[in-house]
Amino acid sequence: MFANYLIGLREGLEASLVVVILIAYLVKTDRRHLLPRIWAGIGVAIGISLGFGALLTWGPKRLTFEAQEALGGTLSIIAVGFVTWMVFWMAGHARSMSFELRGKVDRAADASWISLVVMAALAVGREGLETALFLWAATQATTDATGSTAKPLVGALLGILTAVAMGYAFYKGVLTINLSKFFSWTGAILIVIAGGVLAYGVHDLQEARILPGLGNKAFDISGTLDPNSWFGTLLKGIFNFQPDPTVLQVAVWLLYVVPTMTVFLLRVRTRDPKPAAQPVPAERH
Template sequence: MLVPFLIMLREGLEAALIVGIIASYLRQTGRGAWMPAVWIGVFLAVALALSVGAGLQFASAEFPQRQQELFEALVGLIAVGVLTWMVFWMRRAAHSVRRSLTGALEDAFESGHRQTLALIGMVFLAVAREGLESVFFLLAVFQQSTDQAAPLGALLGILAALLVGLALYRGSLRLNLAHFFRLTGLFILLVAAGLLAGSVRALHEAGVWNHAQQVLFNLGDRLPLDSPLGAVFAGVLGYQPAPTVSEAVVYVGYLLATLLLFFRPARTARSAVPHTHAR
């Protein structure tokens, strides 16, 4: 429940921030009458994400066992790729999101008689990206988790994101977004490592990957998956009581590579500041 809650809180907050920035800009520039176009774009984006998620879920239910394992592995790999991209994209672009959005809005309003379509399209693309990312995250988490409360956690995460986004928009809540995205980014990298190891396991069960299948250790008697602590570790860290060599290698290798990049100082961003002032 914790993993889908935090993932949807982060994804939902990103979408809420985008919509909040657009709404604030329209209000500040005397264009509040264009808000219906914003909600149309949001509605279309949510409808697309729900349709894609439902379609993928129904399609996978019709697959034979081997194809289901392959589908689970594919969804997990896509989710890992998108999760990783999202974490590092937000790390680079967090400080320029508002400037990029307001620039795109001005371009939309300069498009003449197609202003409405341009505004709807811009909101749709921005929110649909977050929605489709969420679809792959949730599919991967649901497929690799036995937690029956996972859908409830995702729903609570969305509701919490909406409340936080509304409070930020109204100015009643002050949140250090840089710290928030940094902490949740670190958490998501841990989740992604577990998803990657789970995808390797699914490939083995599908008969595609049969290398390095020696079991490193077995903690099934001391920390079983059905115990409260085991369930928490499985959901957050991708814990498996009897990991194989291949699962351990991809888990540790992914974490080492991504954490080194994640904690690397953003030298480019700091060096760009004096250059900007020099102008």
């Protein structure tokens, strides 16, 4: 549940910051008449993201077991690719995100009325689609023994609601945080979570008989650590830990997490230490 909460918080905060910057900039530059276009684009983005999530959840139900596992494993690997790109992108662009978005608003506002709707839909929709895909993959990886996704989804929803509240507090000027540090810490944690999702995806592909080695276990401590105990549930929820992983799962986890984390931490340490750009607060009237 914590892992999904963090995903919802991190991804939701990115989307919230985009919305805050767009709205605050239009208010500050006395272009309130353009706000309905921004809200229209945001509505389109939310609708597409929800539809994509629904398609991922219920679309594969009629497929065979092998096909479901193949699709789940493939999408999990794609989700890890997206979240890895997002983590590194935010590490380098958190400071300039506000400036870039304001430039896009100016260009879209000078074009046709639909341009601003499309710009807002693309800016928010990218975050929404990434969130839907990675949350789906992480939820599949952390479902309990009964197959229930209730707790992971509740965790994700709480994270998104927290992000929305933080975005509103940013807009009102009652909350300020160091965005560079926030995205650095959460980025490092997400790399570990993504490693678990990647291992889960590999296991799915092994069950679909696309990858070999399903019966070749790296270790098996299921007799010592009950995966349904509170500690086992905690480890699975945060790290997608399983007591009997295959050799290929362990190898893939190590080959992803170790070099990715090393490069990410080196990039964070060597970048310019200037604070991240904060959202533009709206003028008070």
